[in-house]
Amino acid sequence: MQTKITIVGAGAAGIFCAGLLGQKGYDVTVFDNGKKLGRKILMSGGGKCNFTNLTVESSNYISSNPHFCKSALKRFTQWDFIQLVNQYNIAYHEKEHGQLFCDNSAQDIVDMLLKECQKGHVKFMMQTQVEDIDSDGQGFKLHTSRGMIDCENLIIATGGLSMPALGMTSIGYKIAEKFDIPVVPVRAGLVPFTLHKPLLDVLSTLSGIAIPVEVSNKRISFKENLLFTHRGLSGPAILQISSYWQAGESITINLLPDLTFDSSFKPLLAQNRNQTIKNCLAQILPKRFIEVLIRLNLIKDITVKQLDLKQQQDLYNTLTHWSITPNGTEGYRTAEVTLGGVSTDALSSKTMAVKTYPNLYFIGEVVDVSGWLGGYNFQWAWSSAFACAQAFN
Template structure:
């Protein structure tokens, strides 16, 4: 049997950050994970480049039933704090766009930075460690695992959620929370591609692989980035962003070429270049395959002067007010995050300790806090992990 001040379940971004934060204050920390390698999700993030934070991180970049919950941690451990750590070890990085910061040396460099710091501080990481039972005792918790019994004063759940099940992601953290009487808000895949039914997909069948800049809207939210047509429906950054706000049955509106009023552009071109073919004008702005798919029932070969204004307006609407109702999403298998989770009303925003269970903490994705695409979820992992680690250290010395 091993006895530790703190045990952290999950060797991902939040768990490793929590271990570092607690160990820096002298806490004896053990991190356990059922996977055979630490930080698997870190390694695949950002296409292997690790979009490790965002310069424009604000509470408004997060979804939660309690939008105020994330404010404290994000204020106490900012994006600039994590950037300072990256700079401290000499890792080069760059901004790709929209404040998204990426490692020049791929994701492995960020993971190595965390693991090396854990090693320096004496943090023990035990992999291939499967949880069997967890029970509470007078001074903490008893964990029965496939590698023996572990006792601890503080137990941190940083096990993530259900996105990327092929990498071993499960709802373990939510089940554990329920075991201790905590509420779980509705969960669903977030930052996930849309699927379309066969009828809506048919006219788009030749567009797989086509990407274009667009403004995508659903309800009162809009995001502008690329959309990507797939053989199942739609993906790309703007689609992933809006998917977190979409609910089944709701329509999504796409405005391609959002910087131009296309209907007015057509009218001006009709007046200034009346003999120019409509197809030629469209090809200046849209890929050929996209034009064919969205204008199948129009003859585009005529000069602009031969079209009625209502026809040009109709064509403009097809590109700039395209509305569709997704048949669903590609699910947790392709989702970057899980929306919902441990109800934040059950957890202290200062310490991340469950209000009703002394010594039990929840951090990272397992909580009902989900960031936008672009490094925001990593920043939540760093912030919640750091603040939780400090809180555990404070509780040990209180």
């Protein structure tokens, strides 16, 4: 079988790129090992697909080269994708922090992308394993479970290792290594933390409780919800900080992100001085959580009036500087993104082409560009796919 352009990976970046190229008149075939197109799109955002964000900056991305993503993000912005969504009359809504979700279902986004592919007569070969790839300098030969495929141009859009249950594999990195393209070491990002057993035994009793916090390390902080689980800590704040966390490092949790000592916390204590600390704090934090803090000996089970001014300040400091050292993360099984990937040093930021193989391209999550939680990874998929498609005149 021969094809002008072969795309490996029928995820967000691969499908979008295929539609753009097909509509330019190119013969495009997309290969994927799964049964279903856009599997990660379909399950994202609780099935509603957080397809982009109203505010997209290069600072929302993690990469060994923080400037690499700027070109693609500038050439195809969130507004460009929103315009496409509007053309298909897909209803959507904004959540906190500029996140955009489908009103109905993530299937709306997949259907839109497939219709764009149909306009360009794109062919899909699903349940096809790519086993090896060779190059003769002019084109590529793909050894697949369906036989040999010859193509002039090859686009790798295989995603990362996150969510292996969806069929994600390391094939993209193996292809890069086959052509001596450096790969930045990969690890799970946007992933819940696990905890050491003594602390987990106590905190797991809070499973299901969420509280607004500001969580930080020495490099960055995020102000969002924290969710206690039976395995450890999750929620948006934890997922965000996990991408910046190094093994063995502690994180600091501010349990009172919107309360200052002088204007808020001190008056609260004054108004409830005859109550126990537990009952007083129950006005601003879940009572079950306060009981856990008492069990952990972080706060005392005494009345407010027993605290002098220094002890009041100490209590506030305890609640705003709770230090925890995670045991680790839940890994790729629940991670929403893979950090690291194909080195941007090897790629053109304008076309996503490999500098040493101008007809070989890498787009989407397989590249060493990872976004924050909130639609940023999908926007990178759209933007990098567009940049690649524009390389074909």
